[in-house]
Amino acid sequence: MPTKYSDVVMYLDAIANNANGNVASAPHGYWWHVNQDINQAPLAYNDFVTGTIFGVTDSRGNPIPIIGTSSKQTDPLQSEFYILLSTPGGSGGFQQMPKGGPFITDAGFSVTLSDNTTVTGAQIMTNLEEWLGHGYPE
Numbered sequence: 681m682p683t684k685y686s687d688v689v690m691y692l693d694a695i696a697n698n699a700n701g702n703v704a705s706a707p708h709g710y711w712w713h714v715n716q717d718i719n720q721a722p723l724a725y726n727d728f729v730t731g732t733i734f735g736v737t738d739s740r741g742n743p744i745p746i747i748g749t750s751s752k753q754t755d756p757l758q759s760e761f762y763i764l765l766s767t768p769g770g771s772g773g774f775q776q777m778p779k780g781g782p783f784i785t786d787a788g789f790s791v792t793l794s795d796n797t798t799v800t801g802a803q804i805m806t807n808l809e810e811w812l813g814h815g816y817p818e
Contacts, residue, residue: 683811694791699778
């Protein structure tokens with residue numbers, strides 16, 4: 681079954697709920713939810729795929745696209761969203777997320793999703809790559 685937007689939200693929620701640090705206190709909070717609050721609804725699909733990460737800017741003070749559907753960012757697998765989840769050590773001056781881990785790249789990483797299935801970090805990465813690589817279906 682192809683990965684869809686609701687799966688991505690479940691992955692992000694499970695990763696955040698398993699984090700060593702307090703995601704709510706990060707500058708971006710739960711940026712993939714309305715009002716950066718995990719108890720609120722997820723961002724509307726279009727806001728996610730065309731929006732920016734709340735509370736975070738690049739070194740020039742520009743907002744950072746979530747996926748990067750603009751002409752400046754044509755490869756979603758190079759988006760900050762994907763890179764910061766999947767790159768040990770982080771990228772572009774940002775640490776791998778979630779800050780303090782555990783990370784989806786850690787050996788043995790797994791989380792239980794809201795539908796009670798357990799998924800490994802490797803499977804999350806594969807599914808995110810598939811989702812992003814196939815035009816991030818709703």
